[in-house]
Amino acid sequence: MAVRTFMDNPSDTRAETERNFGPQPLDALMLQLGLxxxxxxxxxxEPLTxxxxxxxxxxxxxxxxxxxxxADAxxxxxxxxxxRPERPWYPRELFNY
Incomplete structure (x- = not known):
């Protein structure tokens, strides 16, 4: 009996790629602000972990x-x-997806 792995099905890798977008602009901004x-x-x-x-x-x-x-936090x-920022940041400015 062969054991199937995650990489056996190429369509699974596409789904994984769509969930991971790499470092976001949010990360760079937080580093710049020292947060x-x-x-x-x-x-x-609001609840945030x-x-x-x-x-x-x-x-x-x-x-x-x-x-x-x-973005609000x-x-x-x-x-x-x-x-103090000039205006609130919008999610589209903090995330590239």
Whole structure:
């Protein structure tokens, strides 16, 4: 009996590729502002986990609602750090998918 692996089916690799988009603009912006994952979690007024922020930075696909939560938390965290942005960031500016 042959054991099937993930790589046996090429269509599975396409599905995996569509979920991973690589480092996002969010990651570069957070580094520029000197913010870590905890800063966003602490600043968020809605439920947000460290795992969700890490997934966002690495480019794993998130729901539109979660992308908005992260954008809101980033704006609030930057404001609390006295790096007040001119305007709130939109999810389309923070994510390239």
């Amino acid at each position: 870590d994952n905890h800063a966003l979690v602490a600043a968020s007024q 460290h795992k969700a922020v890490q997934r966002a930075r690495k480019g794993r696909r998130l729901t539109p609602r979660m992308r908005q939560r992260i 980033l704006h609030r965290a930057a404001t609390l750090k006295d790096a």
